[in-house]
Amino acid sequence: MHDTYPRFLEEELDEITPEEALFHVIPVPLEQTVSYGGGTGKGPSAILRASSQLELYDGVSNPSEHGIWTAPPVETEGPLSDVVGRIKGVVERSFALGKLPVLLGGEHTVTVGALEACRAAFGEIGIVQIDAHADLRDTYEGTPYSHACVMRRACDMGHTVFQAGIRSLSLPEVAFRKSHPVHYLDARDIAKHGIPEQMLPDGFPERIWLTIDVDGLDASVMPATGTPEPGGITWYQCHEIIEKAVSGRRVAGFDVVELAPVKGLHFPDFTAARLVYDTMGFVSRSAIKESL
Template identity: 45%
Template structure:
């Protein structure tokens, strides 16, 4: 008889496999240090894992858990930001060394730099990042901090990783300048949302391998008010999934993360929604594997 494990994703339905037997490696990163408005993202990973126990293994199209889901211990996020990023990079590199797929759960968006550094440290040199977000995150630094949720994509660009942004609707002039400097491609919310755009066509010269980073505030607050920096005019539920799938059909998804979820006490719908969103992203990856 299956014994429920509260510490693993979908632990009500599956046993924790051996790391080498699972494609998806859940990496909880409960880091919350540079948030600039509402808090709570540090509680995001545990709340999503807990809510995942209410999921069905069949996501209406397939059963992503058939490829194996291994939930790793949470990354140590104590200490200075530079050390935290190194810890995240080391954990990411370990997953990649096994030939598996990192699935990060944050935590604030600054942690994506640690994940990307892990890819670079593991020898990945030709991949791009696609970002769903309300914010461009392209500042040189924010409130004096380089490892900030508002500057994480600047670090990605400075590392030479191509970037495509979706759903942005809050940015400053410095970030518009950075888009030009680093040749960032984008379709902002005012293009996507009123026109209900469900798919994009990546440029021919965009890398064949893609890491997808999804800041939950990229979705509209009517869907997920459970985030520290909500901005009206965001993506809907199906639009988000369809945009992700349009990328998965064109490119190889080599990993993804879901960030900036801040649970609201007593509102379990949002925790369940975040868990379901993460699992549905796994399903899209499963069904589009080349």
């Protein structure tokens, strides 16, 4: 069966043009470097289908008032350098319209295209990552475009990284964090001490990209992902991290990646759709608005 790509919240919202929408939802069904469990290629389609079950009210506001447009899926066949270039191009088109791209992965590599677009449009910015894994490897299984290398590429581009929820690191990644501008709030520290009032360090860039790997959440909340780790953050800790990351900052865009749907288990798909919509809510309420 072919994956279908309905619009985000298709059953609730009338179709609008890219110019009318703040949020540009961009499905990127990339699955090429997966190293453990597969299925991330089906993530974007599952999120879009599950989004039809969302309520427009997110508990605080109606994020859809700002307009949500859904792009056709990005072509993800072919060499990864080409795929990353296509993602960069799509994100740049959203930036050119003054809009906020929302990428649906797909494996975490999709973020590399977005971060290249950020660099071209805005220069060096801050990257806030929610994840179980540091993703700071230089190469993994022979490619620099592996999902395990995404934040290393961000550092190569000169972006400043803040990572939250991490609980899986290689020894070279531990060393890299000490010698580069990588800030972190690991899952172990969140479990012990919670999330500090001032979460991002002094001097962290005002403009950010938010990248949410769903495996940052605990597996009891999010079992549908390829490389699970025990001891993840809760749903409301995830909310708190997102809110503290975007409050008073300029949000270039965000992505939600690494959902690997499990046949017959639909709650994780809905959880991912809700995460996308709730993040739109935090961004539309708390971020500095440039393009509303």
